[in-house]
Amino acid sequence: MNPNNGLQQEHAPPLDIEPARRALLDVRTEVGKAIVGQDAAVTGLLIALLSDGHVLLEGVPGVAKTLLVRTLSTALSLETKRVQFTPDLMPGDITGSLIYEARTSEFTFREGPVFTNILLADEINRTPPKTQAALLEAMEERQVSVDGVSRALPTPFIVAATQNPVEYEGTYPLPEAQLDRFLLKLTLPLPGRDDEIEVIRRHSEGFDPRNLPAAGVRPVAGAEDLDAARRAVSRVAIAPEVVAYIVDLVRATRTSPSFQLGVSPRGATALLSTSRSWAWLSGRSFVTPDDVKALTLPALRHRVALRPEAEMDGGRVDDVLSGILATVPVPR
Known part of the structure:
Protein backbone atom coordinates (compact mmCIF):
# COMPACT_ATOMS: atom_id res chain seq x y z
CA MET A 1 0.00 0.00 0.00
CA ASN A 2 0.97 3.62 -0.36
CA PRO A 3 2.81 4.53 2.86
CA ASN A 4 1.82 8.18 2.40
CA ASN A 5 -1.75 7.20 3.22
CA GLY A 6 -0.71 5.32 6.36
CA LEU A 7 -2.92 2.29 5.70
CA GLN A 8 -0.93 -0.92 5.93
CA GLN A 9 -2.00 -4.30 4.55
CA GLU A 10 -3.56 -6.60 7.12
CA HIS A 11 -3.06 -10.34 7.40
CA ALA A 12 -5.63 -12.69 5.88
CA PRO A 13 -8.85 -12.71 7.96
CA PRO A 14 -9.92 -15.76 9.98
CA LEU A 15 -12.64 -17.95 8.53
CA ASP A 16 -15.19 -17.18 11.27
CA ILE A 17 -15.43 -13.42 10.81
CA GLU A 18 -18.84 -11.73 10.76
CA PRO A 19 -20.67 -11.69 7.40
CA ALA A 20 -20.63 -7.90 7.03
CA ARG A 21 -16.87 -7.73 7.32
CA ARG A 22 -16.45 -10.68 4.98
CA ALA A 23 -18.60 -8.86 2.41
CA LEU A 24 -16.51 -5.67 2.66
CA LEU A 25 -13.27 -7.62 2.30
CA ASP A 26 -14.75 -9.37 -0.74
CA VAL A 27 -15.42 -5.92 -2.20
CA ARG A 28 -11.74 -5.07 -1.85
CA THR A 29 -10.89 -8.28 -3.70
CA GLU A 30 -13.31 -7.47 -6.53
CA VAL A 31 -11.88 -3.97 -6.95
CA GLY A 32 -8.43 -5.54 -7.33
CA LYS A 33 -9.63 -7.21 -10.54
CA ALA A 34 -9.67 -3.79 -12.22
CA ILE A 35 -7.34 -1.64 -10.10
CA VAL A 36 -3.64 -2.37 -9.63
CA GLY A 37 -1.40 -0.87 -6.95
CA GLN A 38 -3.88 1.47 -5.25
CA ASP A 39 -4.72 -0.65 -2.21
CA ALA A 40 -4.53 2.28 0.21
CA ALA A 41 -7.05 4.28 -1.83
CA VAL A 42 -9.39 1.27 -2.02
CA THR A 43 -9.22 0.80 1.74
CA GLY A 44 -9.65 4.53 2.29
CA LEU A 45 -12.85 4.57 0.23
CA LEU A 46 -14.22 1.62 2.21
CA ILE A 47 -13.39 3.42 5.46
CA ALA A 48 -15.21 6.52 4.19
CA LEU A 49 -18.29 4.44 3.37
CA LEU A 50 -18.17 2.78 6.79
CA SER A 51 -17.79 6.20 8.45
CA ASP A 52 -20.49 7.85 6.28
CA GLY A 53 -18.06 10.48 5.01
CA HIS A 54 -16.82 12.01 1.77
CA VAL A 55 -13.48 11.51 0.03
CA LEU A 56 -11.17 13.76 -1.96
CA LEU A 57 -9.00 11.77 -4.38
CA GLU A 58 -5.87 13.55 -5.57
CA GLY A 59 -3.56 12.25 -8.27
CA VAL A 60 -2.18 13.02 -11.70
CA PRO A 61 -4.31 12.07 -14.72
CA GLY A 62 -4.28 8.39 -15.56
CA VAL A 63 -3.89 6.79 -12.11
CA ALA A 64 -7.44 5.31 -12.18
CA LYS A 65 -9.26 7.72 -9.86
CA THR A 66 -12.51 7.53 -11.83
CA LEU A 67 -12.17 3.81 -12.53
CA LEU A 68 -11.61 3.16 -8.83
CA VAL A 69 -14.93 4.77 -7.85
CA ARG A 70 -16.82 3.04 -10.67
CA THR A 71 -15.40 -0.36 -9.75
CA LEU A 72 -16.13 0.09 -6.05
CA SER A 73 -19.76 1.02 -6.74
CA THR A 74 -20.14 -2.02 -9.02
CA ALA A 75 -18.80 -4.38 -6.35
CA LEU A 76 -21.11 -2.80 -3.76
CA SER A 77 -24.23 -2.73 -5.97
CA LEU A 78 -24.54 1.02 -5.38
CA GLU A 79 -25.72 3.61 -7.88
CA THR A 80 -23.06 6.04 -9.08
CA LYS A 81 -23.46 9.20 -11.13
CA ARG A 82 -20.56 11.15 -12.57
CA VAL A 83 -20.41 14.91 -13.02
CA GLN A 84 -17.58 16.49 -14.99
CA PHE A 85 -16.96 19.80 -13.25
CA THR A 86 -16.33 22.60 -15.73
CA PRO A 87 -16.20 26.42 -15.50
CA ASP A 88 -19.72 26.76 -16.94
CA LEU A 89 -21.37 24.20 -14.63
CA MET A 90 -24.29 25.70 -12.70
CA PRO A 91 -25.54 24.70 -9.21
CA GLY A 92 -28.81 23.41 -10.66
CA ASP A 93 -26.86 21.08 -12.91
CA ILE A 94 -25.87 19.20 -9.74
CA THR A 95 -28.78 19.58 -7.33
CA GLY A 96 -31.66 19.65 -9.81
CA SER A 97 -34.13 22.39 -10.66
CA LEU A 98 -37.78 23.26 -11.19
CA ILE A 99 -38.99 22.63 -14.73
CA TYR A 100 -42.15 24.21 -16.14
CA GLU A 101 -44.51 21.63 -17.60
CA ALA A 102 -46.62 23.24 -20.33
CA ARG A 103 -49.05 20.31 -20.32
CA THR A 104 -49.99 20.82 -16.67
CA SER A 105 -49.02 24.50 -16.34
CA GLU A 106 -47.07 23.58 -13.20
CA PHE A 107 -43.47 23.49 -12.07
CA THR A 108 -42.07 20.06 -11.24
CA PHE A 109 -38.74 19.21 -9.67
CA ARG A 110 -36.26 17.34 -11.82
CA GLU A 111 -33.60 15.60 -9.73
CA GLY A 112 -29.96 16.34 -10.43
CA PRO A 113 -27.14 13.78 -10.38
CA VAL A 114 -26.60 14.39 -6.65
CA PHE A 115 -29.55 12.04 -6.04
CA THR A 116 -27.44 8.88 -6.03
CA ASN A 117 -25.39 6.73 -3.65
CA ILE A 118 -21.92 7.76 -4.81
CA LEU A 119 -21.53 11.08 -6.60
CA LEU A 120 -18.30 11.13 -8.59
CA ALA A 121 -17.35 14.82 -8.76
CA ASP A 122 -14.64 14.72 -11.41
CA GLU A 123 -12.08 17.55 -11.27
CA ILE A 124 -14.08 19.41 -8.64
CA ASN A 125 -11.59 22.29 -8.60
CA ARG A 126 -12.41 23.24 -12.21
CA THR A 127 -15.77 24.80 -11.38
CA PRO A 128 -16.36 28.22 -9.74
CA PRO A 129 -16.94 28.54 -5.97
CA LYS A 130 -20.69 29.15 -6.42
CA THR A 131 -21.11 25.71 -7.97
CA GLN A 132 -18.71 24.09 -5.50
CA ALA A 133 -20.84 25.54 -2.70
CA ALA A 134 -23.91 23.81 -4.13
CA LEU A 135 -22.51 20.59 -2.71
CA LEU A 136 -22.10 21.91 0.84
CA GLU A 137 -25.67 21.26 2.00
CA ALA A 138 -25.74 17.86 0.32
CA MET A 139 -22.45 16.84 1.93
CA GLU A 140 -23.34 18.04 5.42
CA GLU A 141 -27.12 17.65 5.69
CA ARG A 142 -27.68 14.81 3.17
CA GLN A 143 -30.42 16.87 1.56
CA VAL A 144 -31.01 19.41 -1.20
CA SER A 145 -33.12 22.55 -0.83
CA VAL A 146 -34.69 24.01 -3.97
CA ASP A 147 -37.32 26.78 -3.87
CA GLY A 148 -37.66 26.41 -0.11
CA VAL A 149 -38.34 22.67 -0.21
CA SER A 150 -35.83 20.22 1.27
CA ARG A 151 -35.47 16.85 -0.42
CA ALA A 152 -33.59 14.00 1.27
CA LEU A 153 -30.80 12.22 -0.58
CA PRO A 154 -30.59 8.42 -0.84
CA THR A 155 -28.88 6.34 1.83
CA PRO A 156 -25.98 5.73 1.68
CA PHE A 157 -24.67 8.91 0.07
CA ILE A 158 -21.08 10.05 -0.29
CA VAL A 159 -19.21 12.41 -2.57
CA ALA A 160 -16.01 11.07 -4.14
CA ALA A 161 -14.32 14.11 -5.66
CA THR A 162 -11.16 14.10 -7.76
CA GLN A 163 -8.61 16.79 -8.44
CA ASN A 164 -5.32 17.10 -10.28
CA PRO A 165 -2.42 18.28 -8.05
CA VAL A 166 -0.11 19.51 -10.82
CA GLU A 167 -2.23 21.62 -13.16
CA TYR A 168 -3.54 24.85 -11.62
CA GLU A 169 -4.38 26.96 -14.70
CA GLY A 170 -8.13 27.44 -14.93
CA THR A 171 -8.82 25.93 -11.50
CA TYR A 172 -10.59 27.22 -8.40
CA PRO A 173 -8.95 25.88 -5.21
CA LEU A 174 -11.49 24.49 -2.77
CA PRO A 175 -12.07 26.82 0.20
CA GLU A 176 -11.24 25.60 3.69
CA ALA A 177 -14.95 25.31 4.57
CA GLN A 178 -15.52 22.78 1.81
CA LEU A 179 -12.24 20.93 2.29
CA ASP A 180 -13.25 20.40 5.92
CA ARG A 181 -16.41 18.59 4.73
CA PHE A 182 -14.29 15.79 3.28
CA LEU A 183 -13.64 12.99 5.74
CA LEU A 184 -10.43 11.84 3.99
CA LYS A 185 -8.01 13.11 1.40
CA LEU A 186 -6.38 10.18 -0.38
CA THR A 187 -3.38 10.55 -2.65
CA LEU A 188 -3.05 8.15 -5.58
CA PRO A 189 0.62 7.83 -6.59
CA LEU A 190 2.02 6.70 -9.90
CA PRO A 191 2.38 2.90 -9.87
CA GLY A 192 5.65 1.17 -9.18
CA ARG A 193 7.42 -0.67 -11.98
CA ASP A 194 5.92 -4.08 -11.21
CA ASP A 195 2.42 -2.64 -10.87
CA GLU A 196 2.76 -0.73 -14.12
CA ILE A 197 3.88 -3.90 -15.89
CA GLU A 198 0.75 -5.62 -14.57
CA VAL A 199 -1.45 -2.75 -15.79
CA ILE A 200 0.03 -2.91 -19.28
CA ARG A 201 -0.21 -6.72 -19.31
CA ARG A 202 -3.92 -6.57 -18.52
CA HIS A 203 -4.54 -4.05 -21.29
CA SER A 204 -2.54 -6.15 -23.74
CA GLU A 205 -4.84 -9.07 -22.93
CA GLY A 206 -7.96 -7.03 -23.70
CA PHE A 207 -8.90 -5.33 -20.41
CA ASP A 208 -11.53 -2.66 -21.13
CA PRO A 209 -12.08 -0.17 -18.27
CA ARG A 210 -15.50 0.64 -19.78
CA ASN A 211 -16.63 -3.00 -19.45
CA LEU A 212 -16.11 -4.04 -15.84
CA PRO A 213 -18.23 -7.24 -16.03
CA ALA A 214 -15.88 -8.51 -18.74
CA ALA A 215 -13.01 -8.03 -16.29
CA GLY A 216 -14.80 -10.27 -13.82
CA VAL A 217 -15.94 -7.52 -11.45
CA ARG A 218 -19.25 -8.56 -9.93
CA PRO A 219 -21.49 -7.32 -7.10
CA VAL A 220 -20.52 -9.06 -3.87
CA ALA A 221 -22.18 -6.77 -1.30
CA GLY A 222 -25.03 -4.29 -1.05
CA ALA A 223 -26.53 -1.49 0.97
CA GLU A 224 -27.74 -3.99 3.60
CA ASP A 225 -24.19 -5.26 4.17
CA LEU A 226 -22.92 -1.68 4.44
CA ASP A 227 -25.65 -0.82 6.95
CA ALA A 228 -24.80 -3.88 9.06
CA ALA A 229 -21.10 -2.97 8.88
CA ARG A 230 -21.80 0.57 10.05
CA ARG A 231 -23.73 -0.74 13.04
CA ALA A 232 -20.81 -3.02 13.88
CA VAL A 233 -18.35 -0.12 13.61
CA SER A 234 -20.43 1.90 16.07
Whole structure:
Protein backbone atom coordinates (compact mmCIF):
# COMPACT_ATOMS: atom_id res chain seq x y z
CA MET A 1 0.00 0.00 0.00
CA ASN A 2 0.97 3.62 -0.36
CA PRO A 3 2.81 4.53 2.86
CA ASN A 4 1.82 8.18 2.40
CA ASN A 5 -1.75 7.20 3.22
CA GLY A 6 -0.71 5.32 6.36
CA LEU A 7 -2.92 2.29 5.70
CA GLN A 8 -0.93 -0.92 5.93
CA GLN A 9 -2.00 -4.30 4.55
CA GLU A 10 -3.56 -6.60 7.12
CA HIS A 11 -3.06 -10.34 7.40
CA ALA A 12 -5.63 -12.69 5.88
CA PRO A 13 -8.85 -12.71 7.96
CA PRO A 14 -9.92 -15.76 9.98
CA LEU A 15 -12.64 -17.95 8.53
CA ASP A 16 -15.19 -17.18 11.27
CA ILE A 17 -15.43 -13.42 10.81
CA GLU A 18 -18.84 -11.73 10.76
CA PRO A 19 -20.67 -11.69 7.40
CA ALA A 20 -20.63 -7.90 7.03
CA ARG A 21 -16.87 -7.73 7.32
CA ARG A 22 -16.45 -10.68 4.98
CA ALA A 23 -18.60 -8.86 2.41
CA LEU A 24 -16.51 -5.67 2.66
CA LEU A 25 -13.27 -7.62 2.30
CA ASP A 26 -14.75 -9.37 -0.74
CA VAL A 27 -15.42 -5.92 -2.20
CA ARG A 28 -11.74 -5.07 -1.85
CA THR A 29 -10.89 -8.28 -3.70
CA GLU A 30 -13.31 -7.47 -6.53
CA VAL A 31 -11.88 -3.97 -6.95
CA GLY A 32 -8.43 -5.54 -7.33
CA LYS A 33 -9.63 -7.21 -10.54
CA ALA A 34 -9.67 -3.79 -12.22
CA ILE A 35 -7.34 -1.64 -10.10
CA VAL A 36 -3.64 -2.37 -9.63
CA GLY A 37 -1.40 -0.87 -6.95
CA GLN A 38 -3.88 1.47 -5.25
CA ASP A 39 -4.72 -0.65 -2.21
CA ALA A 40 -4.53 2.28 0.21
CA ALA A 41 -7.05 4.28 -1.83
CA VAL A 42 -9.39 1.27 -2.02
CA THR A 43 -9.22 0.80 1.74
CA GLY A 44 -9.65 4.53 2.29
CA LEU A 45 -12.85 4.57 0.23
CA LEU A 46 -14.22 1.62 2.21
CA ILE A 47 -13.39 3.42 5.46
CA ALA A 48 -15.21 6.52 4.19
CA LEU A 49 -18.29 4.44 3.37
CA LEU A 50 -18.17 2.78 6.79
CA SER A 51 -17.79 6.20 8.45
CA ASP A 52 -20.49 7.85 6.28
CA GLY A 53 -18.06 10.48 5.01
CA HIS A 54 -16.82 12.01 1.77
CA VAL A 55 -13.48 11.51 0.03
CA LEU A 56 -11.17 13.76 -1.96
CA LEU A 57 -9.00 11.77 -4.38
CA GLU A 58 -5.87 13.55 -5.57
CA GLY A 59 -3.56 12.25 -8.27
CA VAL A 60 -2.18 13.02 -11.70
CA PRO A 61 -4.31 12.07 -14.72
CA GLY A 62 -4.28 8.39 -15.56
CA VAL A 63 -3.89 6.79 -12.11
CA ALA A 64 -7.44 5.31 -12.18
CA LYS A 65 -9.26 7.72 -9.86
CA THR A 66 -12.51 7.53 -11.83
CA LEU A 67 -12.17 3.81 -12.53
CA LEU A 68 -11.61 3.16 -8.83
CA VAL A 69 -14.93 4.77 -7.85
CA ARG A 70 -16.82 3.04 -10.67
CA THR A 71 -15.40 -0.36 -9.75
CA LEU A 72 -16.13 0.09 -6.05
CA SER A 73 -19.76 1.02 -6.74
CA THR A 74 -20.14 -2.02 -9.02
CA ALA A 75 -18.80 -4.38 -6.35
CA LEU A 76 -21.11 -2.80 -3.76
CA SER A 77 -24.23 -2.73 -5.97
CA LEU A 78 -24.54 1.02 -5.38
CA GLU A 79 -25.72 3.61 -7.88
CA THR A 80 -23.06 6.04 -9.08
CA LYS A 81 -23.46 9.20 -11.13
CA ARG A 82 -20.56 11.15 -12.57
CA VAL A 83 -20.41 14.91 -13.02
CA GLN A 84 -17.58 16.49 -14.99
CA PHE A 85 -16.96 19.80 -13.25
CA THR A 86 -16.33 22.60 -15.73
CA PRO A 87 -16.20 26.42 -15.50
CA ASP A 88 -19.72 26.76 -16.94
CA LEU A 89 -21.37 24.20 -14.63
CA MET A 90 -24.29 25.70 -12.70
CA PRO A 91 -25.54 24.70 -9.21
CA GLY A 92 -28.81 23.41 -10.66
CA ASP A 93 -26.86 21.08 -12.91
CA ILE A 94 -25.87 19.20 -9.74
CA THR A 95 -28.78 19.58 -7.33
CA GLY A 96 -31.66 19.65 -9.81
CA SER A 97 -34.13 22.39 -10.66
CA LEU A 98 -37.78 23.26 -11.19
CA ILE A 99 -38.99 22.63 -14.73
CA TYR A 100 -42.15 24.21 -16.14
CA GLU A 101 -44.51 21.63 -17.60
CA ALA A 102 -46.62 23.24 -20.33
CA ARG A 103 -49.05 20.31 -20.32
CA THR A 104 -49.99 20.82 -16.67
CA SER A 105 -49.02 24.50 -16.34
CA GLU A 106 -47.07 23.58 -13.20
CA PHE A 107 -43.47 23.49 -12.07
CA THR A 108 -42.07 20.06 -11.24
CA PHE A 109 -38.74 19.21 -9.67
CA ARG A 110 -36.26 17.34 -11.82
CA GLU A 111 -33.60 15.60 -9.73
CA GLY A 112 -29.96 16.34 -10.43
CA PRO A 113 -27.14 13.78 -10.38
CA VAL A 114 -26.60 14.39 -6.65
CA PHE A 115 -29.55 12.04 -6.04
CA THR A 116 -27.44 8.88 -6.03
CA ASN A 117 -25.39 6.73 -3.65
CA ILE A 118 -21.92 7.76 -4.81
CA LEU A 119 -21.53 11.08 -6.60
CA LEU A 120 -18.30 11.13 -8.59
CA ALA A 121 -17.35 14.82 -8.76
CA ASP A 122 -14.64 14.72 -11.41
CA GLU A 123 -12.08 17.55 -11.27
CA ILE A 124 -14.08 19.41 -8.64
CA ASN A 125 -11.59 22.29 -8.60
CA ARG A 126 -12.41 23.24 -12.21
CA THR A 127 -15.77 24.80 -11.38
CA PRO A 128 -16.36 28.22 -9.74
CA PRO A 129 -16.94 28.54 -5.97
CA LYS A 130 -20.69 29.15 -6.42
CA THR A 131 -21.11 25.71 -7.97
CA GLN A 132 -18.71 24.09 -5.50
CA ALA A 133 -20.84 25.54 -2.70
CA ALA A 134 -23.91 23.81 -4.13
CA LEU A 135 -22.51 20.59 -2.71
CA LEU A 136 -22.10 21.91 0.84
CA GLU A 137 -25.67 21.26 2.00
CA ALA A 138 -25.74 17.86 0.32
CA MET A 139 -22.45 16.84 1.93
CA GLU A 140 -23.34 18.04 5.42
CA GLU A 141 -27.12 17.65 5.69
CA ARG A 142 -27.68 14.81 3.17
CA GLN A 143 -30.42 16.87 1.56
CA VAL A 144 -31.01 19.41 -1.20
CA SER A 145 -33.12 22.55 -0.83
CA VAL A 146 -34.69 24.01 -3.97
CA ASP A 147 -37.32 26.78 -3.87
CA GLY A 148 -37.66 26.41 -0.11
CA VAL A 149 -38.34 22.67 -0.21
CA SER A 150 -35.83 20.22 1.27
CA ARG A 151 -35.47 16.85 -0.42
CA ALA A 152 -33.59 14.00 1.27
CA LEU A 153 -30.80 12.22 -0.58
CA PRO A 154 -30.59 8.42 -0.84
CA THR A 155 -28.88 6.34 1.83
CA PRO A 156 -25.98 5.73 1.68
CA PHE A 157 -24.67 8.91 0.07
CA ILE A 158 -21.08 10.05 -0.29
CA VAL A 159 -19.21 12.41 -2.57
CA ALA A 160 -16.01 11.07 -4.14
CA ALA A 161 -14.32 14.11 -5.66
CA THR A 162 -11.16 14.10 -7.76
CA GLN A 163 -8.61 16.79 -8.44
CA ASN A 164 -5.32 17.10 -10.28
CA PRO A 165 -2.42 18.28 -8.05
CA VAL A 166 -0.11 19.51 -10.82
CA GLU A 167 -2.23 21.62 -13.16
CA TYR A 168 -3.54 24.85 -11.62
CA GLU A 169 -4.38 26.96 -14.70
CA GLY A 170 -8.13 27.44 -14.93
CA THR A 171 -8.82 25.93 -11.50
CA TYR A 172 -10.59 27.22 -8.40
CA PRO A 173 -8.95 25.88 -5.21
CA LEU A 174 -11.49 24.49 -2.77
CA PRO A 175 -12.07 26.82 0.20
CA GLU A 176 -11.24 25.60 3.69
CA ALA A 177 -14.95 25.31 4.57
CA GLN A 178 -15.52 22.78 1.81
CA LEU A 179 -12.24 20.93 2.29
CA ASP A 180 -13.25 20.40 5.92
CA ARG A 181 -16.41 18.59 4.73
CA PHE A 182 -14.29 15.79 3.28
CA LEU A 183 -13.64 12.99 5.74
CA LEU A 184 -10.43 11.84 3.99
CA LYS A 185 -8.01 13.11 1.40
CA LEU A 186 -6.38 10.18 -0.38
CA THR A 187 -3.38 10.55 -2.65
CA LEU A 188 -3.05 8.15 -5.58
CA PRO A 189 0.62 7.83 -6.59
CA LEU A 190 2.02 6.70 -9.90
CA PRO A 191 2.38 2.90 -9.87
CA GLY A 192 5.65 1.17 -9.18
CA ARG A 193 7.42 -0.67 -11.98
CA ASP A 194 5.92 -4.08 -11.21
CA ASP A 195 2.42 -2.64 -10.87
CA GLU A 196 2.76 -0.73 -14.12
CA ILE A 197 3.88 -3.90 -15.89
CA GLU A 198 0.75 -5.62 -14.57
CA VAL A 199 -1.45 -2.75 -15.79
CA ILE A 200 0.03 -2.91 -19.28
CA ARG A 201 -0.21 -6.72 -19.31
CA ARG A 202 -3.92 -6.57 -18.52
CA HIS A 203 -4.54 -4.05 -21.29
CA SER A 204 -2.54 -6.15 -23.74
CA GLU A 205 -4.84 -9.07 -22.93
CA GLY A 206 -7.96 -7.03 -23.70
CA PHE A 207 -8.90 -5.33 -20.41
CA ASP A 208 -11.53 -2.66 -21.13
CA PRO A 209 -12.08 -0.17 -18.27
CA ARG A 210 -15.50 0.64 -19.78
CA ASN A 211 -16.63 -3.00 -19.45
CA LEU A 212 -16.11 -4.04 -15.84
CA PRO A 213 -18.23 -7.24 -16.03
CA ALA A 214 -15.88 -8.51 -18.74
CA ALA A 215 -13.01 -8.03 -16.29
CA GLY A 216 -14.80 -10.27 -13.82
CA VAL A 217 -15.94 -7.52 -11.45
CA ARG A 218 -19.25 -8.56 -9.93
CA PRO A 219 -21.49 -7.32 -7.10
CA VAL A 220 -20.52 -9.06 -3.87
CA ALA A 221 -22.18 -6.77 -1.30
CA GLY A 222 -25.03 -4.29 -1.05
CA ALA A 223 -26.53 -1.49 0.97
CA GLU A 224 -27.74 -3.99 3.60
CA ASP A 225 -24.19 -5.26 4.17
CA LEU A 226 -22.92 -1.68 4.44
CA ASP A 227 -25.65 -0.82 6.95
CA ALA A 228 -24.80 -3.88 9.06
CA ALA A 229 -21.10 -2.97 8.88
CA ARG A 230 -21.80 0.57 10.05
CA ARG A 231 -23.73 -0.74 13.04
CA ALA A 232 -20.81 -3.02 13.88
CA VAL A 233 -18.35 -0.12 13.61
CA SER A 234 -20.43 1.90 16.07
CA ARG A 235 -19.81 -0.81 18.67
CA VAL A 236 -16.02 -0.64 18.37
CA ALA A 237 -14.63 0.45 21.75
CA ILE A 238 -12.18 3.29 22.20
CA ALA A 239 -10.36 3.83 25.49
CA PRO A 240 -10.20 7.29 27.12
CA GLU A 241 -6.42 7.24 26.66
CA VAL A 242 -6.81 6.82 22.90
CA VAL A 243 -9.39 9.63 22.78
CA ALA A 244 -6.89 11.85 24.60
CA TYR A 245 -4.21 10.82 22.09
CA ILE A 246 -6.42 12.00 19.22
CA VAL A 247 -7.00 15.32 20.96
CA ASP A 248 -3.28 15.76 21.63
CA LEU A 249 -2.47 15.15 17.95
CA VAL A 250 -5.06 17.67 16.81
CA ARG A 251 -3.98 20.30 19.32
CA ALA A 252 -0.37 19.85 18.24
CA THR A 253 -1.32 20.97 14.73
CA ARG A 254 -2.63 24.24 16.17
CA THR A 255 0.64 25.05 17.91
CA SER A 256 2.99 23.84 15.17
CA PRO A 257 5.21 26.69 13.90
CA SER A 258 4.84 25.27 10.37
CA PHE A 259 1.05 25.61 10.22
CA GLN A 260 -0.96 28.80 9.96
CA LEU A 261 -4.18 26.80 10.20
CA GLY A 262 -4.57 23.83 12.52
CA VAL A 263 -7.18 21.09 12.72
CA SER A 264 -10.64 21.92 14.09
CA PRO A 265 -12.69 19.68 16.42
CA ARG A 266 -14.42 18.34 13.30
CA GLY A 267 -11.06 16.93 12.26
CA ALA A 268 -10.72 15.21 15.63
CA THR A 269 -14.11 13.52 15.24
CA ALA A 270 -13.11 12.47 11.70
CA LEU A 271 -9.94 10.86 13.04
CA LEU A 272 -12.00 9.09 15.70
CA SER A 273 -14.62 7.69 13.32
CA THR A 274 -12.14 6.58 10.66
CA SER A 275 -9.91 4.91 13.28
CA ARG A 276 -12.91 2.89 14.47
CA SER A 277 -13.75 1.85 10.92
CA TRP A 278 -10.15 0.81 10.25
CA ALA A 279 -10.02 -1.16 13.51
CA TRP A 280 -13.23 -3.03 12.60
CA LEU A 281 -12.11 -3.67 9.03
CA SER A 282 -8.85 -5.04 10.46
CA GLY A 283 -10.76 -7.46 12.70
CA ARG A 284 -10.52 -5.70 16.06
CA SER A 285 -13.30 -4.66 18.45
CA PHE A 286 -11.26 -1.80 19.91
CA VAL A 287 -9.15 1.08 18.61
CA THR A 288 -5.39 1.08 19.13
CA PRO A 289 -2.97 4.02 18.86
CA ASP A 290 -1.64 2.39 15.68
CA ASP A 291 -5.12 2.71 14.13
CA VAL A 292 -5.05 6.42 14.90
CA LYS A 293 -1.56 6.76 13.42
CA ALA A 294 -2.66 4.97 10.23
CA LEU A 295 -5.47 7.46 9.62
CA THR A 296 -3.78 10.68 10.78
CA LEU A 297 -2.43 11.72 7.38
CA PRO A 298 -5.49 10.99 5.22
CA ALA A 299 -7.88 12.40 7.85
CA LEU A 300 -5.96 15.60 8.63
CA ARG A 301 -3.76 16.58 5.64
CA HIS A 302 -6.48 18.69 4.00
CA ARG A 303 -7.50 20.45 7.22
CA VAL A 304 -4.22 22.29 7.77
CA ALA A 305 -2.36 25.03 5.89
CA LEU A 306 1.38 25.63 5.80
CA ARG A 307 2.80 29.03 6.62
CA PRO A 308 4.25 30.81 3.56
CA GLU A 309 7.76 30.67 4.99
CA ALA A 310 7.43 26.91 5.55
CA GLU A 311 6.34 26.49 1.92
CA MET A 312 9.29 28.57 0.72
CA ASP A 313 11.61 26.26 2.66
CA GLY A 314 10.16 23.27 0.80
CA GLY A 315 7.96 22.07 3.66
CA ARG A 316 5.23 19.52 3.00
CA VAL A 317 2.06 19.00 5.00
CA ASP A 318 2.59 15.23 5.26
CA ASP A 319 6.13 15.72 6.57
CA VAL A 320 4.94 18.11 9.29
CA LEU A 321 2.14 15.74 10.32
CA SER A 322 4.60 12.84 10.39
CA GLY A 323 6.82 14.92 12.67
CA ILE A 324 3.89 15.54 15.01
CA LEU A 325 3.17 11.79 15.09
CA ALA A 326 6.79 11.21 16.08
CA THR A 327 6.72 13.72 18.95
CA VAL A 328 3.26 13.36 20.57
CA PRO A 329 3.49 10.72 23.33
CA VAL A 330 1.70 7.47 22.50
CA PRO A 331 -0.47 5.98 25.26
CA ARG A 332 0.59 2.59 26.56
